[in-house]
Amino acid sequence: MKPAWAWQFEPGTLQRIDTQLPASIAREWAWGGSTGAGIKVAVVDSGIDGSHPLVGSVAGGAVVLADPDATRGARVIEGPHEDLFGHGTACAAIIRAAAPDAELYSVRVLGEKLTGRGAVFAEGMRWALANDMDVLNMSLSTSRADYYGLFHEITDAAYFKRAMVVCAVNNVRMPSYPSQYASVFSVAAHSGRDPFHLDYNPAPPVEFGAPGIDLEVAWLGGKTIRATGNSFAAPHISGLIARILGKHPGLTPFQMKTVLMAVADNAS
Amino acid sequence: MGDDALADLAQLAADLGPVLRPRGNEEFLQALVETARLVFDAAACSIALLDEDEEGLEFRVAAGVGAEMTVGLRIPIDRGIAGWAVVAGQPIAIDDVRQDPRFAADVAETTGYVPRSIMAMPLESEQRTFGVIEVLDRRQSGGEGAEDMELLALFARQATLAVETSRIFSNLGQALFEAAALAAPGEDLRSALEKRAIAAPRAQTELAELALLFHDLGRLGGEERLAAARIVDDFLAYARKRQR
Numbered sequence: 001m002k003p004a005w006a007w008q009f010e011p012g013t014l015q016r017i018d019t020q021l022p023a024s025i026a027r028e029w030a031w032g033g034s035t036g037a038g039i040k041v042a043v044v045d046s047g048i049d050g051s052h053p054l055v056g057s058v059a060g061g062a063v064v065l066a067d068p069d070a071t072r073g074a075r076v077i078e079g080p081h082e083d084l085f086g087h088g089t090a091c092a093a094i095i096r097a098a099a100p101d102a103e104l105y106s107v108r109v110l111g112e113k114l115t116g117r118g119a120v121f122a123e124g125m126r127w128a129l130a131n132d133m134d135v136l137n138m139s140l141s142t143s144r145a146d147y148y149g150l151f152h153e154i155t156d157a158a159y160f161k162r163a164m165v166v167c168a169v170n171n172v173r174m175p176s177y178p179s180q181y182a183s184v185f186s187v188a189a190h191s192g193r194d195p196f197h198l199d200y201n202p203a204p205p206v207e208f209g210a211p212g213i214d215l216e217v218a219w220l221g222g223k224t225i226r227a228t229g230n231s232f233a234a235p236h237i238s239g240l241i242a243r244i245l246g247k248h249p250g251l252t253p254f255q256m257k258t259v260l261m262a263v264a265d266n267a268s
Numbered sequence: 269m270g271d272d273a274l275a276d277l278a279q280l281a282a283d284l285g286p287v288l289r290p291r292g293n294e295e296f297l298q299a300l301v302e303t304a305r306l307v308f309d310a311a312a313c314s315i316a317l318l319d320e321d322e323e324g325l326e327f328r329v330a331a332g333v334g335a336e337m338t339v340g341l342r343i344p345i346d347r348g349i350a351g352w353a354v355v356a357g358q359p360i361a362i363d364d365v366r367q368d369p370r371f372a373a374d375v376a377e378t379t380g381y382v383p384r385s386i387m388a389m390p391l392e393s394e395q396r397t398f399g400v401i402e403v404l405d406r407r408q409s410g411g412e413g414a415e416d417m418e419l420l421a422l423f424a425r426q427a428t429l430a431v432e433t434s435r436i437f438s439n440l441g442q443a444l445f446e447a448a449a450l451a452a453p454g455e456d457l458r459s460a461l462e463k464r465a466i467a468a469p470r471a472q473t474e475l476a477e478l479a480l481l482f483h484d485l486g487r488l489g490g491e492e493r494l495a496a497a498r499i500v501d502d503f504l505a506y507a508r509k510r511q512r
Contacts, residue, residue, distance in 0.1 A: 007415075046352060141358060143357065143394055144394065214363070220368060225365070231356065
């Protein structure tokens with residue numbers, strides 16, 4: 001089974017990257033010896049179960065709720081909270097595996113009702129930026145055209161803060177936000193299982209391929225579950241970014257893209 | 269309501285009705301889930317739409333195991349696999365859902381049938397998210413060759429077009445009837461529609477204005493109507509191209 005966009009990473013479809021940089025960047029240089037220590041990663045999702053053995057711990061977080069009376073349509077309640085669905089826990093465990101010493105923060109924006117969802121997503125991203133997160137993992141999207149400007153503004157703010165916004169792409173072939181913007185790391189699933197198997201697609205908007213098909217992922221109640229979706233591919237990239245940042249703090253999002261492209265499995 | 273407005277409305281409804289009225293939305297969705305169930309060789313396939321308060325999903329059509337019990341069933345949006353797909357705007361497939369204690373308990377309580385696998389995809393247009401299509405226990409295919417999620421996306425697209433067309437039609441109908449209802453004695457439909465356009469929220473204003481244009485177009489000669497239809501056609505082609 002393949003989520004949409006996975007076809008781009010099929011052998012025979014995926015182009016080789018022939019671009020050569022003046023000096024080569026190897027995986028050893030990129031993340032060798034790094035554990036992601038000192039890097040803050042926000043999982044903007046359904047919450048994280050910090051007691052799950054594959055997650056270990058959660059450093060902090062907040063719940064964002066729609067509130068029509070609030071200035072920006074949403075309010076934030078900081079503090080511990082549960083995972084309503086299991087998905088945020090799955091993402092956290094994937095990131096933990098790649099960057100064992102990164103600090104994981106849960107920003108719960110999914111749940112309750114759907115009304116005001118754009119304002120809630122946006123406020124969650126703002127909270128993450130205000131709290132100096134280095135990486136924002138967003139395995140969620142909206143196709144609503146009226147959110148285009150709002151998310152553009154926030155992803156730009158993230159870029160200027162050197163925060164890496166990693167987004168799963170939608171399953172339909174129309175623009176979805178925030179995965180659509182150039183400064184965002186947009187991710188779809190390839191059919192590989194090796195968590196370090198990374199593809200770079202030279203024909204975006206879907207720019208990175210990572211495992212997301214038929215994976216064993218952490219879920220509610222300390223269990224694991226077999227799952228498929230682009231939403232599981234995104235945290236693989238978030239984890240690698242945290243690992244690289246742990247060794248090379250200060251890289252900008254576009255420098256990070258350059259590093260990931262250079263060490264991709266389909267690079268020369 | 270004035271006699272003029274009534275006459276105009278009757279004419280407009282007669283002219284536009286057959287063109288705009290989508291045939292049997294629910295029947296179409298029912299046929300769609302039946303087709304999807306056969307294609308996936310699945311135990312069941314269903315479509316649930318969001319409640320007006322956007323806090324729950326109500327199953328509107330279903331095919332396969334437990335279909336009768338499923339239709340009309342309401343599930344909260346803040347848990348479960350289908351709930352996550354809707355709130356995250358992302359498709360998801362889980363192959364051993366019984367590992368999810370909360371999901372299994374919820375489903376068993378409601379339909380009595382606990383599936384092994386579930387694939388759920390949100391139904392959304394550029395304007396809104398409005399539901400989910402899910403497939404339970406599809407055949408376990410070869411993995412590499414199967415492209416179930418891509419296929420489900422096609423069914424989701426069809427369901428989206430059907431639901432959105434139906435919604436736009438009913439909004440348009442509502443705009444027309446409200447205008448007619450609000451018309452003062454002796455007032456014609458044109459000015460009633462203008463008033464309706466001023467009073468309505470933005471999206472509905474646009475529809476009311478559109479209705480007004482069609483009303484005026486209907487009064488032109490054959491050649492003018494044809495030319496107008498071509499312009500609308502060209503615009504639609506352009507707009508679709510822009511969206512891609």
